[in-house]
Every structure is written in C-alpha cells, then in structure tokens.
Amino acid sequence: MTRTLQRQVTPPRIKRRALSIPAEFDSDPVVWAAWLYYEEGMTQEEVADQLGVSRASVVNFLQEARDRNIVTIAVSSRHLQTIGLAREVADAYGLTNCLVVPDDGGRLPVHERIGRAGARLLIERLQPDDVLGVSWGRTVQALSAALPEMNLPGVTVAQITGCSIGTTEFSPELCTSNIATRLGARCVNLHAPGIVSTAQIKRLFVQEPALVETFKIIRTSNKVLFGVGSVDDAGTAMRSGYMSPENIGPYVARGAVGVVSGRFIDHDGKPLLGALDNRMIGLTLDEIARVPERICIAGGADKIDAVFAALNNNYATILVTDVATARALVPRAARSSRTGVTRRP
Amino acid sequence: MTRTLQRQVTPPRIKRRALSIPAEFDSDPVVWAAWLYYEEGMTQEEVADQLGVSRASVVNFLQEARDRNIVTIAVSSRHLQTIGLAREVADAYGLTNCLVVPDDGGRLPVHERIGRAGARLLIERLQPDDVLGVSWGRTVQALSAALPEMNLPGVTVAQITGCSIGTTEFSPELCTSNIATRLGARCVNLHAPGIVSTAQIKRLFVQEPALVETFKIIRTSNKVLFGVGSVDDAGTAMRSGYMSPENIGPYVARGAVGVVSGRFIDHDGKPLLGALDNRMIGLTLDEIARVPERICIAGGADKIDAVFAALNNNYATILVTDVATARALVPRAARSSRTGVTRRP
C-alpha cells in the first residue's frame, strides 16, 4: 500500500448521535476515548469495552480526536535544534536559532516539510502580545496549513507586502489571513497592490489615511516571517502574477540572486534597488532588518544561493531549512569568512 | 513477504555508527525518527529504511523520544471541560472551570487520574511570572509526577504549609520541590514544621527573619494548588505523621468534614478553628481564599463530603475531579441551594 498518510488523514466528520451510549457520555465519547487511550495508555480494545462500543469505532473516535485537536502530537522544535547540523549553521551565520528538518527521501516536497517545522517553531515562540509580520510564498503558505487551530486573541498578524494580482493560494493576503485564522489572532491586511504602475501612484496610495494607519501597525511588528525566492527558477513571484520577466530581467542582470518579501537582494544580501522599487508597496528590506526576531523559512537546491545571500546580510535571526540546504550552507559560510566577506557576529 | 531470504541476503558486515550512517546523525537519530514518524506519518518500517537501522531499533528510538519529551502527546484539558458533567459541576458551584476525568474501570487509582489531568491543566494555565502556592497530599504528589519536564524560569513554586515530621513521598516540601523541578521553576520552601508544639513557639518561628521573607513570597501567590483530605479515612494527614488522632478528634467532634492545606473545615466549608490552629505554620484558609486562582484537585468516594464542603465555601475556582465524585456533587449543590445555604455566585 502506498497511501502512507492515512494514519493522519480523515474526511471531516461533524455530527454524532449517541444512542447506544450509556448516558455516561453527557457529551463527547471522543474525548473519553482520547483520554483513556492517550493519557492512560489503554489499548483500543480496552477503551472499546469501557465505552461499550466496537473497537473499530474507537479507531474512528481517536482519528476524530486528532482531527479536532483534542489530542496533540508534536515534535518539539527545540530538539530539531539539537541536531549538530543545525548548530553548525547557527554558528556559521550567527543565528540565534536554527531548525534543520530531517530528510524523508522525497516523500514530501521541501517546502511542506519546512512549513511544518516552521509552524511548530512559530507557535512555540509566539508571545501573547506579539505583532507578527508575514511575507508570502509557497513555504509560508505551507506553514499556515500546518498550524493547529489556536486561540491567541492578543496576537496580531500583519501583511507586510501588498497584494498580488492573481489571488493564488499563496498570495500575501491569503498567507496572512490563513495564519491569523489558524492562530485565532487579529488579522491586519495591507489593502493595496504589491506593485503599482508608477511611483506617482504609489505615493498616492501610501498617503491614503487608511493605509497610513495600516502601515503604523505593520511597523510595530516584533517578529517577521518570510520565505526566500530564487530568481533562477522563474518561481513563485512570477507564477503568481506578482512580477513579470521584463520586471525581473534588469535586476538579474545586475546580480540579483534572490527575493525576500518581494525585494531583490544581491550575492552579499544587499538590497538591490531598481526600477520596480519605488513602485512597490510594503516593508522595505531595511525595515524588515530592524524587526527584532526574523524567522526565515526556506530551503531546496534552487534556493541555496538566495538563502546564502539572505543569511549573509543577517536578514534572519532564525532559520528553518532542510538537511540538504543546511549542508550546502555550512561550507559556504566558512569560505566566505575565509575570503573576508563581512558578517556581523 | 516471507523472510526466508533475509538471513541470506542481509550482508554480514554492515558497519553501524560512524560508517553506515551517512554522517546525517551529527547527533540524534532519536530526533529524526520522531520527526519522520510523528510529524510526517511514515511507518516505522519506512523510518527504519530511511535511517538504515532495523525496525526494532526505531521502536526503541520512538520510545526514547517519548521518554525524553522530544514528542509530546497530550489531551488538551480544554476538552475535558466540554464534557457535560464538568459544565454542570462548574455551574452548580460557580467555578470558572471544571475538569472531569473519565472513568477507566479502576485501572488507575483516582488520585493518579486526577493528578494527570491536573498536570495538564496546570501547564496550560501557568503564565510566565506566576507564583504558584502548593499544598500537599497524595493527589498533589501524583500531579507532580505527571508533569512533563519544562523550562519556566520565571515561575515561582511556593510551599504554603510547613513541613511534616516524617518525610513521605507526598510531604509538603517534596510536593513543592518536585513540581518546581519538573517545571524548571524557582522553588521556595517553607523551612519550618507544619505544626509546632506550642503557640508560643509558633510566634517565635514566624518572627524569624528568614521565615518572614519566605512568607512574603508565599503571600504573593496568584495561583494555589491544593487537594482536599477527608477526616474519616484516617488518611493522608495522619499517615504522613502530620497529625495524630488526638489532634484530629476534637475537630471531628465539632463537625469537621475535611482538611484543606492542613486546616479543618466544617460541612459548610467554614474554617473550624481549634487547639491546633495557633500551632500551625502556613497560609490560613482565609489567605488561601484571597488568591485569585485556586485549583482544587480531589476526588474519590471517601472525599465527597469534604470536596462538597470546600466547594461550598468557594475555596476553589477550578476543580479537577473524577466522574463518580462529579456525579455525586451535582445533586448536592441543587439540594443545598434549595435549602437556602448561601453560596457566592
């Protein structure tokens, strides 16, 4: 059998009627089953006896308990940091923190795996009154999907780049609102295009009182979450209608190796300003760099150059990546420090 | 698949550790196994292939991962509140919160089950700067044993009653320090006997500067955790050498039905002061009642009267108990409100 995810996957189940149930279950047999099985370590058969149902039903109850987050099964992100490789990367680039996701032989795409680890990390780091700025991309979207339902009304999730034209699954506005919804947090969207047609128009937009308000909130972010795009792969930024080849061309010609939150960076990670920049609406790289905690989630062979550049200029304080990328990053850091490229400690 | 082949096929000399293992395990195969199995939903066999070890080893790794808290499997206490019975109890006694632990047909003793649920509840409610006052008893001890290892350096755990004579497993000083250790919290012990020989001695003790300091901290508790003892069962308080039959007798004669944090209460939950009280060192019931969040963990047939009394006088804001006790409590509350016994809303 190749449907290897079955253990975790279930069609949504909503109502439940209790008839055979001995009046003990004033409400939820699912909770009882979960308690007896996961907390007391009964076998499913014992639970079935206790509840007076068949074992098969217990299987279903437990499945539902996982789906409804009555039980949580989580690998603590703290331990992914203890992997030696994670330490090496963190040391090499002066990160406060690095998570390296184990290799799974290609079962899940890289961004999925990184997204999950990122989700774990995020919920372990979020504090009650945080303002979390989020960028966008495939990996950020994967992270949002991996978040459990929570209830953190004190947290604010803010969109730090304007919207893309086509509303794809991983557009800035959806990434933000998905994350906010999952966390039960306040959502602050940036209601403006990410790139407008002229610098003139941009000026009009950002003077608009509603947007001024929004920007005030966005700039209070004390954490940011962003992915890193490569420019080689004709990737996310373009497929999503955010940018076009004509736009990107000049930047690449001038040495752009990656994209962070819609902005180009060169090999050293320095912002590469060009024709587009004064038409972009959203936090600038310098503004992002001033946020105290900066979580970068990115990995994959095609992104190594871009991630290296981003780390090189200290955009991230925390990196979540995969083994292959981490392996590639460590020697580069060594080489670059040997060749004297500056890096803050 | 049949395994007649395997013995032949298995290459006789695969080196383990440093060689067969692709240098991936800079540190911990346990973490990798946990990730692949719990987070990505691989089967143990797939994990074994990925790691290049036998499946049996993967079983061991996963076991260790659970032991070392690399993975946590937890039933969220929030859902134990959704059980109808819990709601009824909470409503009947004006609790902000009530957890009812499912029946398990007698597999585990009541105090064990309640302790586990209490542990869950506690870690979900603790805030970074809390000062948690803890009483003592079998149930409190069970709770401490069920706590996972954590790291909460901002939290203070304070002992609210003096020490017992014989140092049993569930003595005040051990309950406190066990909880503090598990939580990674600061531990404040009350270095004095719980009961001294004369009121005179007590006065001397509590004027002692070291104790005055300690009491200052204890009185800043914003949460307390306590069990409830019955007086019938010649239970905890006596077996632990804390009290003697001669001591208890007069209180019982005057209507004591329970013990909270070493102090006697009557049927209505009112403090029953007697000969012992001015020889006791620790928070008084009135002081306990002033703490904003008061978590009571108690249950079992022999304690119903005592728990009822405690709830009746609002010592608890949160109750963790078992189904049988909860069932007994609900109708009593109804009766007592019919007969006009006052109860704050």
Added chain:
DNA sequence: ACACCGAGTTGACATTTGTCAATTGTCTCG
C-alpha cells in the same frame, strides 16, 4: 591474545491497530 562484559541492535513472533465492505439504525419525504 583472549575471554568476558554491557550497551545497542536485530529477527521472529505476539499483539495491537487500521481498513473496508456490509450492516444497522435514523431521519426524511412521498
């Protein structure tokens, strides 16, 4: 050099868990 030890690993087997098609019970609508 070699017998011994203990930690860590393994294959074989027993037990537990997941799956699925068939069944039962409930509710709706003619």
Added chain:
DNA sequence: CGAGACAATTGACAAATGTCAACTCGGTGT
C-alpha cells in the same frame, strides 16, 4: 407508514507495532 438516503457502527482481515531472547561489537581486564 414505508421506501430511500444517509451516517454511524461493526466484524473480519491486513498491516503496523511492541516484545524479547539472541546476537554483535567495541571496550576491559587478566
């Protein structure tokens, strides 16, 4: 009031997991 639709439940089987005695391997003492 009965037929049909639908969801929950189940038993039987297949797959995955836990257990354990035997084994491997690096180190240790004689």
